[in-house]
Amino acid sequence: MRACFAKVLLATSVALSPITLPALPITKSLTLQVYQVCDNAGLNCASTGPAGDTFFSTATNTIWAQAGISVLYNFVGQIKSTNFSFIDDNVAGRKFQDLAAGYHFQSTTIVDMFLVHSVAGAYGEGWYGRGGLVMGMDAILAYAAGGRIDTMAHELGHNFGLVDPLDPEHSTTDPGHSTNPNELMSGGATRNVPLTVADINPNGSGYDLVSAYQVAFARKSSLLHDVVAPEPSTFVLMAVGVLGLVVIRRRRVGGITA
Ligand SMILES: [Zn+2]
Known part of the structure; x- marks a missing residue:
């Protein structure tokens, strides 16, 4: 039965692949307000990311390009706090909510990102449906040579409100997450x-897939801003792309009806 179940999962994955759309034109963006947490003396600061990919911006943008979203970074400054260098939501004075409270706490329009040494029991945390995430950089960088490159994009997904309980792949045993291991969420x-x-979808192994449902849901987030209108020639290409999507959607609907 177990092997059979695995086959069903595989078949589901294959069947879903045509729904995976190529990267959309970038029409939405958000700017992360970045804070680097250091000790009380302003020393021993948390890392700002692996060499060659500060803030994991390449990975994060590659992942969210699937939804036509670009992620920009505004380094605001350092925070001197030994306690908040080691976030632990079970210890008073070291909770993420306490660190974030002095900034844009759970904003609906601004996303603060705090780089710390560690987050007890996790690689990172992100508010659900609100702006704000914290990254435990020591464990993230220790995960692999290039770091655990999708943690930031995953927590941002929670900020966008993913995974929605109405998502077809919403897990009932792991609330807020998807059941498909190839999905970012x-x-x-x-x-x-x-x-x-x-290896990020649509390339390589297709990891960190953002499903069509999640693309549509995430793009409604108030944390996002419309990208300034592109040049007319680019706009024509975009229009062709959008038309293509409409055709694909109609075909799918037709297929389901049939
Ligand atoms: Zn999560």
Whole structure:
């Protein structure tokens, strides 16, 4: 039965693949307000990311390009706090909510990102449906040579309100996460984490997939801003792309009806 179940999962995955759309034109963006947490003396600061990919910007943008979203970074400054260098939601004075409270706490329009040494029991945390995430950089960088490159994108997904309970792949046993391990929004214990950006959907192994449902849902987030209108020639290409999507959607609907 177990092997059979695995086959069903595989078949589901294959069947879903045509729904996976190529990267959309970038029409939405958000700017992360970045804070680097250091000790009380302003020393021993948390890492800002692996060499060559500060803030994991390449990986994060590769993942969210699937939804036509770009992620920009505004380094605001350092925070001097030994306590908040080691976030632990079970210890007073070291909770993420306490660190975030002094900034844009659970904003609906601004996303603060705090880089710390560790987050007890997790690689990172993100508010659900509100702006704000914290990254435990020591464990994230220790995960692989290039770091655990999709943690930031995953927590951002929670900020966008993913995974919605109405998502067809919403897990009932792991609330807020998907059941498909190839999806960005599956839980940290089950997710297939790419070691390089070459394995991010639609390339390589197709990891960190953002499903069509999640694309549509995430793009409604008030944390996002419309990208300034492109040049007319680019706009024509975009229009062709959008038309293509409409055709694909109609075909799918037709297929389901049939
Ligand atoms: Zn999560």
